[in-house]
Amino acid sequence: MATEEAVRKGGKCWPFCKKLTTGGAKSNKRRETWGSRFDFMVTSLGHVVSLENIWWLPYLFYRNGGGKHLPFMIPYLLFVLFGTLPLVVLEFAVGQYSSSNMKSVWNATPIMRGVSYGRILAMVVYRCFYSVVISYSVYFFFASFTSNLPWEGCHHSWNTPYCSELIDDCLENGGIIVANGSCANQTMISKDEFGEFSMSFRPESVSPDIWDRRTDPSEEYWRNAVLQESSGIEETGGVVWKIALCNLFVWVVTFVIVVRGIKISGKVAYFTALFPYVLLTALLIRALTLEGSADGIRIFLSPRSFRWHIRDLEFWGAAAINVFHSFGAGTGSLTTLASFNNFHTNFIIDAVVVVLVNSLTSIYCGLTVFSILGVLAKQTGVPVYELAYSAAT
Secondary structure, three states: OHHHHHHHOOOOOOOOHHHHOOOOOOOOOOOOOOOOHHHHHHHHHHHHOOHHHHHHHHHHHHHOOOOOOHHHHHHHHHHHHHHHHHHHHHHHHHHHHHOOOOOHHHHHOHHHHHHHHHHHHHHHHHHHHHHHHHHHHHHHHHHOOOOOOOOOOOOOOOOOOOEHHHHHHHHHOOOEEOOOOOEEOHHHOOHHHHOOOOOOOOHHHOOHHHHHOOEOHHHHHHHHHHOOOOOOOOOOOOOOHHHHHHHHHHHHHHHHHHHOOHHHHHHHHHHHHHHHHHHHHHHHHHHHOOOOHHHHHHHHHOOOOOOOOOOOHHHHHHHHHHHHHHHOOOOOHHHHHHOOOOOOOOHHHHHHHHHHHHHHHHHHHHHHHHHHHHHHHHHHOOOHHHHHHHHHO
């Protein structure tokens, strides 16, 4: 091809020309391509659909009006159509037509090469954080292979006196909740001591200080057993070896997948990108069988409070965050993924599918998350909106 001849002879060419067929100035080998177009689409979908879709975006969607209120959908759809979609198309185009990764693509404008190094540094930091989050998932996966799940019940060594089931059991068995949160037998307390305690025989009249400090068993397992949180930032604590080993496992698996090449990575994406939808569906079905799930879904679709003002900048800002937070446009990852496309691939259709599925995923995750919050609200007596705000902040 003409571009190849220009590169071999040292002729002057547009900076992208040497990338189109040769795979770079230092190699005459053709760049590896995806096994199929579907591999590229699924891998791109797996990149843009992340933890933001599972929690952060549904929370913003709920806080600013939910699905029942059309006004929030107006800026949301505008940012998707005129903000995110053009950016995704642009990244796909630059990557595909240059056959270059996020670093080499900036050879087109040498003065801007620093942008590529900034991108790489940002991605390193982000991936280190993300691998820790995945490590938690791996930890819970292995911890679930027990007959009795460790995060159920309040009778473990990591539970505190404020574990909600302990409080409920104490009150149901005729005990009293004393000031330090422990359960005491009322027959062993004198009348003088009886008046000094913050206590009650019924949950609705328990001292507010004690009742507000009660915690769920799963939360105590997370904080005290898994994270082993210290008392404050001044106390660093030690290494949680179980989590460290899970993190090592994540990095080893990632290396094994990536080192085998893009064709293997594309096949692995069938599982990593599509299986989460199976889990979300299973969680939604399970939640719908429990009491309180319908309340959570109803609150998600028609929130407790809503400010109807299309000229409110905060309103538009929330929609922008909702959209741009999830697609990863501008990070260079989509450029790198598209660089493995064949030169004549119709990437516009792929971009439309990825953007559409990502937006629908956020709504689907919202239904699943808030159905579970409805169940938790029913079990703990804490309103759904308080659970949503506390989890997001």
